[in-house]
Amino acid sequence: MQIAVASGKGGTGKTLLSTCLMKVLGEFNPVLIDTDVEEPNAGLVLPQQATSTTNVNRLVPEIDFGKCTSCGICAELCKFNALVVMPDKVLVFNELCHSCGACAYLCPEAAIKEKEHHIGVIEEAIVPGFGTLLTGRLTVGEAQSPPLIKAVKKKKPEAELRIIDCPPGTTCAMIESISNSDYCLLVTEPTPFGLHDLELSLEAMGLLGIPGGLVINRWQGQEQELAALSERIGVPILARIPFSPELARAYMRGQDPLEAMPELRGIINDIMGRIKEALS
Amino acid sequence: MKEILLISGKGGTGKTSLTSSFIHFADNCIACDYDVDASNLPILLQPQKLMTVDFSAGETASVDEDSCISCGLCAELCRFEAIDSEYRVIPLACEGCGFCARICPVQAITMHARPSGRWFSGVSRENHPVFFAELRPGEENSGKLVAQVKTMARKTAAENAIPLIIADGPPGIGCAVISSMVGVDLVVLVTEPSRSGFHDLQRVSQLMRLRGIKGVLIINKWDLNPEICEEIEDWARGNEMPVLGRVPFSTQIADSISQAQIPGADEQIKEMLFPLWENILKQLSIERKE
Numbered sequence: 001m002q003i004a005v006a007s008g009k010g011g012t013g014k015t016l017l018s019t020c021l022m023k024v025l026g027e028f029n030p031v032l033i034d035t036d037v038e039e040p041n042a043g044l045v046l047p048q049q050a051t052s053t054t055n056v057n058r059l060v061p062e063i064d065f066g067k068c069t070s071c072g073i074c075a076e077l078c079k080f081n082a083l084v085v086m087p088d089k090v091l092v093f094n095e096l097c098h099s100c101g102a103c104a105y106l107c108p109e110a111a112i113k114e115k116e117h118h119i120g121v122i123e124e125a126i127v128p129g130f131g132t133l134l135t136g137r138l139t140v141g142e143a144q145s146p147p148l149i150k151a152v153k154k155k156k157p158e159a160e161l162r163i164i165d166c167p168p169g170t171t172c173a174m175i176e177s178i179s180n181s182d183y184c185l186l187v188t189e190p191t192p193f194g195l196h197d198l199e200l201s202l203e204a205m206g207l208l209g210i211p212g213g214l215v216i217n218r219w220q221g222q223e224q225e226l227a228a229l230s231e232r233i234g235v236p237i238l239a240r241i242p243f244s245p246e247l248a249r250a251y252m253r254g255q256d257p258l259e260a261m262p263e264l265r266g267i268i269n270d271i272m273g274r275i276k277e278a279l280s
Numbered sequence: 281m282k283e284i285l286l287i288s289g290k291g292g293t294g295k296t297s298l299t300s301s302f303i304h305f306a307d308n309c310i311a312c313d314y315d316v317d318a319s320n321l322p323i324l325l326q327p328q329k330l331m332t333v334d335f336s337a338g339e340t341a342s343v344d345e346d347s348c349i350s351c352g353l354c355a356e357l358c359r360f361e362a363i364d365s366e367y368r369v370i371p372l373a374c375e376g377c378g379f380c381a382r383i384c385p386v387q388a389i390t391m392h393a394r395p396s397g398r399w400f401s402g403v404s405r406e407n408h409p410v411f412f413a414e415l416r417p418g419e420e421n422s423g424k425l426v427a428q429v430k431t432m433a434r435k436t437a438a439e440n441a442i443p444l445i446i447a448d449g450p451p452g453i454g455c456a457v458i459s460s461m462v463g464v465d466l467v468v469l470v471t472e473p474s475r476s477g478f479h480d481l482q483r484v485s486q487l488m489r490l491r492g493i494k495g496v497l498i499i500n501k502w503d504l505n506p507e508i509c510e511e512i513e514d515w516a517r518g519n520e521m522p523v524l525g526r527v528p529f530s531t532q533i534a535d536s537i538s539q540a541q542i543p544g545a546d547e548q549i550k551e552m553l554f555p556l557w558e559n560i561l562k563q564l565s566i567e568r569k570e
Binding site: 008009010011012015036038039041044045077079080098099100101102105106138140141142143144145146167168169170171172173174175190191192193196197200201203204207208222245248249251252253254 | 289290291292293317318320323338360372376377378382383417420422423451453455456472473474475476477480483486487504505529534538540
């Protein structure tokens with residue numbers, strides 16, 4: 001089973017929920033995959049022993065100037081303006097290239113080869129007693145995260161339980177992160193910001209047809225608007241994590257949230273019960 | 281004309297609370313929201329929309345089923361797994377590279393402009409011009425939409441001699457953030473004293489160094505963790521990044537957000553935040569002298 005934990009708005013508690021899911025469900029030896037590759041945080045709140053680091057590359061064009069006739073076809077066909085042909089040379093902008101391979105395939109002089117361009121790493125670590133943590137970490141300065149998200153999600157497909165800690169937002173990176181999941185948990189907060197961004201992430205989730213449910217974090221009793229949205233879209237509220245300054249303080253210090261708020265364990269078990277019910 | 285951008289790396293540190301308050305404190309400025317996929321600044325500024333413009337960046341392929349001979353070349357060459365087993369395009373996966381349209385032996389594939397979102401101009405209740413956008417869920421090209429919003433804001437500033445743009449930035453360090461930073465005079469980093477807040481701050485400041493952009497720091501909710509707060513301040517000193525101030529955890533700010541009000545419009549909150557704004561103005565005048 002693969003469960004994605006997403007949110008729309010940042011800072012609503014995705015990493016809190018995904019790491020607690022991992023800890024409470026430790027008996028299934030889960031794999032937690034941090035696909036917030038721009039700012040991966042799951043590793044900061046879990047005790048771990050690093051086991052390996054793998055480089056992730058994508059392909060970008062390399063011009064053989066011995067063969068290139070500056071015909072200009074590559075620049076003309078590249079939709080991303082990653083190639084600029086000048087009378088005596090061709091400029092390649094790696095950061096604009098989407099690695100589609102069209103230029104190399106279609107160059108009439110076979111003057112374009114593809115070479116590896118480093119975009120980040122996958123860090124693998126054992127979280128003793130609870131499973132495995134896979135972290136995608138984008139190299140600072142790289143603009144595109146989806147190729148790295150794709151790569152980190154390809155690891156450990158055999159695991160019985162995979163938990164995806166997704167990036168904020170509703171763009172291609174979020175879609176790539178939640179895709180092929182069996183269930184999507186959307187973590188929100190009862191504020192106008194949380195509500196607005198939740199609506200957008202529900203739309204993104206709906207595009208993929210993944211079933212999902214809501215978890216209200218920092219709940220303080222007020223939920224009329226969230227309840228109305230849940231009713232309207234037909235996505236249930238699975239759980240409420242009460243607002244607690246003690247939990248916020250403990251979590252900020254890197255302490256175990258399950259110790260700071262013991263009832264969190266019951267809440268997580270309820271969420272899992274509801275997910276299993278929904279998928280049966 | 282000067283442009284100030286607030287970013288944080290980590291989401292939820294309080295960028296929008298502070299941005300809206302600074303916009304409230306500035307007499308003459310343009311407000312911008314570069315968080316185009318989860319735009320929250322307009323929730324507080326409540327602008328009256330003056331203009332809505334469709335935005336399209338990039339293309340999507342589509343296969344004409346009548347002409348397709350099911351040779352499978354497109355599916356074989358597509359790197360994005362965007363052609364399914366019946367040789368139809370999966371729009372969410374298609375990146376619009378046009379490779380398939382080029383190589384289809386019977387020209388059954390055409391490329392179409394892809395609606396990516398919309399951008400808006402408006403006027404806030406406090407009479408500030410506001411520029412913001414909505415990227416369609418699941419779309420890429422957020423960087424291009426940010427650039428579009430920025431271009432319109434700068435044009436309006438130049439035409440109307442407005443001296444300042446104050447922009448709320450997106451989280452992360454990817455394309456939207458890189459695009460937000462272009463041409464900015466001062467980046468204000470908003471962090472919180474947690475391990476993740478500090479970690480994300482270091483990554484975003486590394487990006488700023490790569491781009492040669494200077495930043496100043498505000499530590500929000502500092503009293504939730506005074507130890508890490510001091511650690512962050514030590515780090516800032518070591519990196520020659522001025523710390524403009526600390527903001528305590530405040531239920532008043534939280535309350536004003538839950539009522540969709542600009543926090544700085546409240547007199548008590550203003551007392552807390554106004555000194556930060558004065559420090560930002562000081563920093564801008566230092567930049568000017570340099």
